[in-house]
Amino acid sequence: PAQEAATPPAEAPQPSQQPVAEPAPAVSATGGAIHGADWYRQRSGNEFVLQLLGSRSEESARAFIRQHADLPDIGLFETRHQGQPWFVVTQGTYPDSRAARQGVANLPAVLRQQEPWPRNIAGIQQSLE
Numbered sequence: 001p002a003q004e005a006a007t008p009p010a011e012a013p014q015p016s017q018q019p020v021a022e023p024a025p026a027v028s029a030t031g032g033a034i035h036g037a038d039w040y041r042q043r044s045g046n047e048f049v050l051q052l053l054g055s056r057s058e059e060s061a062r063a064f065i066r067q068h069a070d071l072p073d074i075g076l077f078e079t080r081h082q083g084q085p086w087f088v089v090t091q092g093t094y095p096d097s098r099a100a101r102q103g104v105a106n107l108p109a110v111l112r113q114q115e116p117w118p119r120n121i122a123g124i125q126q127s128l129e
Contacts, residue, residue, distance in 0.1 A: 034065060035075035035090075037128050045122030048100040049075060049090035050107070052116045061087035068111065079127040090119060 052068075055061045058078070065074055075090040091107070094100035100118035107116065 033074070035073070037077045039075060040077055040121060040124045040128060043093070043121045043125075045120070045125055046096070047121045048094040048097050048118045049121065049124070050092050050094075050100055050103055050116040051088060051090050051119045052111060052114065053087075053089040054081065055087050055089075056081075056084060058085070058087045061089050064089055068108070071107075071111075077124065077128060079124075088119075088124075090124075091116070094118070 053061060053064050055064070061076055065076065068074075071091055073092050077088055077090075079086050079088060092100065092103050094103055097118045097120070104112055104116055
């Protein structure tokens with residue numbers, strides 16, 4: 001009987017932990033959710049994101065994300081630029097280029113000054129192949 005009583009409490013936390021564990025792979029070391037390459041591959045090619053940063057250094061890209069941890073809907077993917085690895089940070093998901101340009105107004109001033117620009121998901125998907 002004591003063993004039977006111990007079994008249900010051991011089982012009870014497991015189901016409650018499973019839903020919590022599901023989003024964990026999407027959570028970075030920064031504590032915020034970051035979209036990876038698979039996220040871009042699964043999106044409609046007609047959508048747009050705002051490119052905030054391109055860097056040869058993955059660590060620089062991740063430091064940028066940590067610096068702007070309060071931004072929602074951040075993505076990071078690796079592509080090639082001039083034959084070398086290139087790490088790109090994006091923000092948001094927009095139905096078209098115009099909406100993405102309007103989305104710039106919602107960014108903090110420090111990011112608006114860096115002149116982010118709309119990127120078509122189809123172009124990103126091609127760069128990931």
